[in-house]
Structures are given as structure tokens and as C-alpha cells.
Amino acid sequence: MKIDLDWLREWCDPQASDQVLADRLTMAGLEVDRIGSGEHGSVVLELALTPNRADCFSVRGVAREVAALFRAKLSARNPPATPATCEARRELRLDAPEGCSRFAGRVIEGLQGGAATPDFIVRRLVSAGVRPLHLLVDVTNYVMLELGQPMHAYDLARLRGGLCARWARQGETLTLLDGAEVTLDPDVLVIADEHQAVAAAGIMGGLGSAVSDRTRAVLLESAFFAPEAVAGRARRLGLQTEASLRFERGVDPAGQVEALELATQLIAGASGARAGPVVDSVDGDRLPQRAPIRLRRDRLAALLGLALPDTEVAAMLRGLGMKIRTLKTGWRVTPPSFRFDLDQEIDLVEEVARVHGYENIPETPARWSVHPAPASERQVDVERIRALLVDRGYCECVNYSFLDKETHHAFHADEPELELANPLSSELSVLRRSLWPGLLRNWRDNRDRGAPRARLFEIGVCFSGQTNEIIEEKWIAGLLSGDAVPEQWGEGKRPADFFDARGDVEAMLCLSSFTGRFHLEAAQHKTLRPGRSVRVLRDAEEIGWLGELHPRLADGGTETMPKVFALKLDAVRESRPAEVVRTSRFPSSRRDLSLLSPRSVPAGEMLEAVSAYGGGFLREVFVFDLYEGGKNLQADTKSVGLGLIFQSISRTLTDQEVDAAVRGVVSLLGKKFGISVRE
């Protein structure tokens, strides 16, 4: 909100510079965004008001605040009552008193077309960012800016009979001032004449009864609409007006007649028109009442951490327009009618803190009765996992949680879209089920910027399930593409392959002490290339995937697809304290086998079979060499070098024992897989 400083100083002049004034307001919660300049060299404060301070939506409201903060005097500028100079009046009825409990108005007649708006009004409107239109509208705007009471002017000739405030009828329509025709819901409060709705109460008037230069007689409306009767409606109608903004947050229920008088004075003064008697329909029982609040001295001191003298507290509260009675334990405080934000003790604590100034509250460290438990060894720290990937050359990405439908279908053709009800755009309309689409895009973006080698990962929530039952789970996913290592003099150039990705996944799984529970098994996945993908299991539970992206996802079909992995974060985090086993102090013996194996035998199965057979002395078995497709080999055969390490916990093994074990292994491999020892 913009406020002309001269106007403000007419109401309250604290004898402080513009900057000091602005700073004090800012510190007290009325944030001054800018001290700008308005019309004819005036200075304008641009205030960012918080939604609780409806009472500050006017010059008078801000002036009250200035008076309280600087302990300055507020000018008494209540407009004088203009006695009726004509008989004209219209009945104003409260047909929905829960929404409108006060409806004041008066007829003004004998207007001359084209009466000019006084200069000072035009100037102040322009400074406040309001466009001047013509006298009647300008005056109602001026009164709203000065006193905070939104008003409306109806062309009397276009009303049939009196007005009432009632709820809209089912399907009722109204053409608004801006020309838009809206259908009103029954929870929208309207002002209606005997025939039809003529305004959306507190939001916007109707076009049919709008005033113009030709208006000769006008009915001014100055009403109190309850915040709950206005809130949300303007938004639903797609209109946020100066009036709705104020009514939603609370307009002083005691200020209607005062506003009417000021408007009368300004209109009559500028045009010589005659005013009818003031009609003020009130439902006293429904009008908001400010109940007294008990403020306990101890409570105030406990929350602020500071005991203020009683006289100080009382002076601050009185300065804010509150009525006070001193009690033994504190005060009984009745807030003024314009403060909609004060109804609990804590609200008063805040008022005292604000006026006293947060800067005058000391800093004292707390004494704590809670101390957090140290990190558990039963869970791998996410930071450790992140650090592992970073140390292995990965850059961490952060993508939005939404994507477009087309991408969703490319990755999850068979799974329903988890759509937002109100997306920002079609590109961001579906919740992500996987981190891969984001990483794939990140890789392409980086490649297009000239960085084809990529190691990317992301940690984040993905969604699964159905629209009405969405499950969220945290995943860690990665993508690798390009050379295995950055091009360098000391290492041969070789593209990263499945096994680079698998190595990274295995390293991650090794962070948990449950390594033995994880298994990788060959399996097909819709978005991974057949024959180059594995499912990651923990015991029998699927916890992730690893493989090469399916060429179907390629951009134009020419890309070499990146390798990707994705794991459920919680599953890889679960761990336990290590359980140490005794290590042998006797020497180990190594034997190497050079084998010819059918190509179809997976090395993993070979290793598992040997481990299972090897008995007590086989400590380790591993593939140290693999050779396929050479000219000395048949096409269906591969050469495998198998390393076997034997060791006993209690003695040195004899050559005979080790040789016997090796013979057993060879015989097993022959029988089970048709594998033979290479001559």
C-alpha cells in the first residue's frame, strides 16, 4: 500500500524524519519497502502489510500506529455530520445479518454532471496509485484510503426500491463493473434491490447500477461485511479488489457513519449537491464485539524473557487504543473495534513486544532439558552415500518433482499419471515416478553444452501407486555416460559400460554392513535394454534396478544410451554394527584355474557354485581374466581365469589338501556347467 506522507502527517506528526519514521514502522511490523515520490513532489511510503493488520489499510490506520510507536498525538479529524438537506432516502435491510450486520447509506441528489474532483483528492489518489475517474468514484476511493472503509456509490435512478444485503440465490447472475458476467454461488453475499443483485457485497459493484457523469442522484453504501462472508469469494470469482482485500481482513465495524459523513462532505463541497438523512441499519447482536482479554504479568515476562515495568506496559497498550483495567496479576485489556487480530493473551504479548521494540529485547542462551541422541550405527548416513558418489566423480542434481505427460508415458507407459489438480503448466503436470527422466534430461542438457561425459545422481522422493492412494518413497538414482575416466595420458580410452555402473552400485551397497543380503539378478525392465539390466534385491525384496537405458528412449535413435541405476534409499541405508570374525594367522595358498566355459554360463553362477562347494578352506574365489570371441576360441566358448585362495583358521594347509580341493572344484564345474580346464 502506498501512503502519502503529508497526508499521514496531517493525522499524526511524530516530529521525526521520513527515514526514522519508515524505520520505526518497519521494525514494528509495518514493513516499508521503499520511500518513493508521488505527485507534485510528495513523499510516498510503500508499505508491505501483513494480512493480520487490516486496520493499517488506511492513512488513519497507519497514523494510529505512528502515534503508538512514537507516543505522539493523533489529530482528531472526525468529519462533522452533514445535516439532511433533502428528504430522499432508501430503506437498507439486513437480510443476512451474519454476513452484513451494519448497512449505512444515504442518498445524495442534485448532482451536476461533470463536477470536477478537487485537486488535492486527485493528487493523493495518484500518489496512492489509484486512477481518478470522476467525482463520485474518486471520493469513495479517497474515503477508503483515508479511513479504511470501502464504499460504493449506486446510481439511484437505476435502483428499484430499497437495498438489502442477502445471500445470492442459486444460479443468480450479475454483470460486474468490469463487464464480466458471473454466476454467483449461494455463499456469496450480494447487495440487491427489489428486483435483482446489484453488487457482489464487499467485492465489486454491478454494471447496471454504476454511476457515471450523467448520474444526478446517488445512493452511497457504507457497510460492514463480516470477513468470513467475504473471504475466499473474490479469489473464486477471479477478482481481488481493494474493497475485498479490506473486508476479508476486517473493516472497523464502528466506522461506517463516519465514512459516510466524510464522503458527503467531500461530494457536497465539490458539487453543491443535497444530502438526505443517514440510514444506519445495525444488528447490534451480530456486530463484532471486542471481548476483554486477560494479560498476565508473569506470562508476558516469561514469553519475552524480560520483565517490563507495569506503567510501561499500560502506556504501550493505551497508546494502541486499548481500554485497560489493572488486575492483581496483570491487566484486563479491551482492544479497539478496528483490531481484528487481537483476541488472545498472546496477541497482546506481541503488541507489547512490537511497541517495546524487538531490538530492546536481550539475547540470552537457553538452558535445555533435551539433548539429541547421537547418530545410529544401524543406519548409513545419507551424507556418507552422497560423499561416496561424489568421490567417485558424480555431480549431484536437483530436479523438480513434476514432469510432462509425454515423458511420463515414455518411462511408465503402463502406470497411471499422478496428475496435479492445478498444475503450473503441462510441462509440470504429473508427479515423477522415477528420477531417471530428470537425469536423462540433465545429461542431454550438459551434452548440448559441450560436456558429453557425465556422472550424475539425484536423491529425492518419487511417487507411486494410484491417484487416490499415492505412495512416496525416497530414491537415489544415478546416470553415467561417456568415457570411463576423463581422457588422460595414463589410462586407455574406453567408454563407460554396465560394469562401471555396477561397480558404483556395489560400492554403495558396501556401505551397509548387510552386504550379504543384497543380490543382483539378471532381469528385464521396461526402460532398460534387454540383456543389460539387473534387478537389485535385498533378501527377496526388489529395491532397485541397474542397467543401460532402452534405445527406445534415445533422442533420434542415434545416441549411445547412458547406464543408470536407482535404489530405494532406506533399503540401502539399513545397517548394523559390524560383527567381527577371527582372522587366520596361517599362510594362505592360491591356485589359478584357466577354464573353457560355454558362453551361456553366467560367471556369477559359476562363482556361487564354487563358493558353495569350496567348504571350510576356500576363503575367496574371483574371476581374474575373461576372454571371449578370439580366433583361438569357438564362438560358443569363453576363457575364464578363476583365482582360488585357500586358508585354514587353525593350521597351515598341505599342498595335498589344496590340490584335492582344486580337483573337486574342477570336477564340479565340469559336471554342473560343462566347463573344462584349458590345456
Add this chain to the structure above:
Amino acid sequence: MADLSEQLREALAAVESAGTLDELEALRVRLLGRNGEITAQLKALGALPAGERPAAGKAVNRAKNALSAAIAARKKALSKRRLDAALSAGGIDVSLPGRGVLPGAEHPLSRTIRRVRAILAGAGFAARSGPEIEDEFHNFTALNMPANHPARDMHDTFYLPSGMLLRTHTSPVQVRSMLGEGAPLKVISLGRVFRRDSDQTHTPVFHQAEGLAVDEDLSLTNLKSLLHQFAEQFFEREVDVRFRASYFPFTEPSAEMDVRWEDGGWLEILGCGMVHPEVLRFGGVDPERYTGYAFGMGVERMAMLRYGVRDIRRFFDNDIRFLGQFAP
């Protein structure tokens, strides 16, 4: 014996000028070997008259010892020279870069979250998390924002067809923690939040870090002290802070904390306040017995201030030229 000293002088000179270990060895054999020249002198002692023998023997032995020592010294020097030569021939070009892969980078938002968490862990706060899909109760109602509350307008909310929503702040975790753990309590929640807003300074996805402390006798003075210390630890320097009155439905009194920046201006970094009694009540905590404070900050904003990032959208471009600057 005149020729013995002459002989010694010549021999020592020969030792000194021996250029290789082989040469030196040949010299040693020639002088001190079984048929060596000095050995011959020793053998010749027997031919001397008995009276001269002790003196002559002494002289020959002295010459022999001197020569042995000279040969040993020379041998050491030549060995060293040979080793030096061999080592210098085996030198490599150490100016070449090392082999392998350099580290990648942690995302600056993760890094900022990690730092915020670590600083607050030092002050005794334990990390908690909550769902990204929330209900109206935890996201709004329990935070003292009933339906139609004007503050809800400031949270442009993404809804799902089921009526659930994407959390607009990390504050629902406060309510969940209070309901789950009760008072006293000191927790922080850090994570992803969503608002239906996208322009130069807003992204529809961003991150918040939020703290909540509930205990007996917590006051505004404690909150100010903690957050001032937090700001100094986060920026790793002494900072001036100021607390400005503000409004949040879930705290009262509420404030925003500004930090004095290098240019002398004030920069808002976080919102805070004493937990509203209504929120404590929704969390199952007796507001007469306990008080609490809460504070929340935008992780992107903190990262922008710390690292000099000007455009919030950079955090979501995932450009490795940007990310790479946050190498560990």
C-alpha cells in the same frame, strides 16, 4: 724409506683420480693385493736389519692404513655417484597430472542443508522429516490457518485430485513431531516444498529448513540468541542482525531476522517467532506449561547469499559447469 712416502703420495693421487669403481678395484689390487706394491714393501721388511725393522714396519703399516682409508672413502664417493647417475636416469616427468577420476560435486542446496543441519545439531536439534504430500490439517489447520484464512492466499498451493496437497512449507513436520514425540522437543526439518509460482525469483519447487524448540521457560530472548549465533556460524563471521516484527499464523510474537550485508543494507534471511499457543494445542502440548519457538528459512536464499548465486533457477539447471564449482 724415502721412496715409501713418494710411493704413498703417488698411490693416494691415483686413488683420488680413479673414475670408476672398477678402476678403483684394480688400483686396490695393484697396491694392496697379495702381490701389490705396498704388500711387497711389507714382505721386504724381513730383509732389513733387526734394528730398523720396527720403525720401518710402523711406517709401511701407516702407509697401508692411509691407503685403505682413502680407497674406502673413494669407493663410497664413487658408489654414491653411480647411484645418483642411475636414479637420475630413472626420473619421470612429475609435471604430468595424476591418474584416475577427480571428485564430482555435492549440489549447493544439499551442501547448504548439510551445513544448516550441522550448525543446529551443534545446538542440540535433531533432524526429522515428513511427507511431501500433505493434508490440509497438517499443512494449514494445525498451523493456525483455518479455511479461508488470508495467509493461505500467500501459499499458492498445488492440489491433487484427492484433495491432498503438496506441502507449501516444512512446518507440518512441526505438528507431526509434537504429536509423535511430545514436549520437550528440539527438532529441525529440512526438505522440499512446493508453491504454485514461477518467475525470476520463484521456482515451483524449493527447499526450506525449519527448527522448533518446545520446553519449559523458552522465551524470545533465547530465540534471538540462538538465531544470532546461527547467522554467525552460517556466514562464518561476526554479523549484525536485527529482528523485525512480522506476521506468521503459526508464531506469535513473530519476527523476521535481517543480516547487515557488506553494502550496509539489511537482508532478510529468516522468519521466526514464539510458537502460537493454538499450534502447541494442535500438537498436543499444553501451552500453559510449555512455550516454544520456531524459525524457518529458504535454503535457496541462504545458498544464494553464501555463494553469490544471483538467479535461483541456476539451482535447477543442473549444469555441471555450475555444480562443479561446489566440489568438496
